Amino acid sequence: MVFEKVCNIxxxxxxxxxxxxxxDTAFIEDLGADSLDVVELMMSIEEEFDVGEISEEEAASMKTIGDLVRRIGDDD
Known part of the structure; x- marks a missing residue:
C-alpha cells in the first residue's frame, strides 16, 4: 500500500x-531528480502520509524508493 502510493506520487x-x-529505483540516477525535486517529493510524502517533517539530512540519506518506503513505515 505505501509502496503503491509512493510510486503514484x-x-x-x-x-x-x-x-x-x-x-531499488534511485531518485537521482534513475529518475534524474535534482535537489529541488527531492524537496518537492518530501513535501508530498509528508502531506500524503502525515509523517511529520523529513529533515534535509534525512532526505539526503534516502537514495531509493525502498529507503523512502522504509522511512514511512517507521511511523506506522
Whole structure:
C-alpha cells in the first residue's frame, strides 16, 4: 500500500509509469531528480502520509524508493 502510493506520487512528479518503478529505483540516477525535486517529493510524502517533517539530512540519506518506503513505515 505505501509502496503503491509512493510510486503514484513519483509517477505524477517525474512523468514516469508507476509500474516501471521498484524498491531499488534511485531518485537521482534513475529518475534524474535534482535537489529541488527531492524537496518537492518530501513535501508530498509528508502531506500524503502525515509523517511529520523529513529533515534535509534525512532526505539526503534516502537514495531509493525502498529507503523512502522504509522511512514511512517507521511511523506506522
Amino acid at each position: 513519483l509517477s505524477e512528479q517525474f512523468g514516469v509509469d508507476a509500474g516501471s518503478l521498484n524498491m
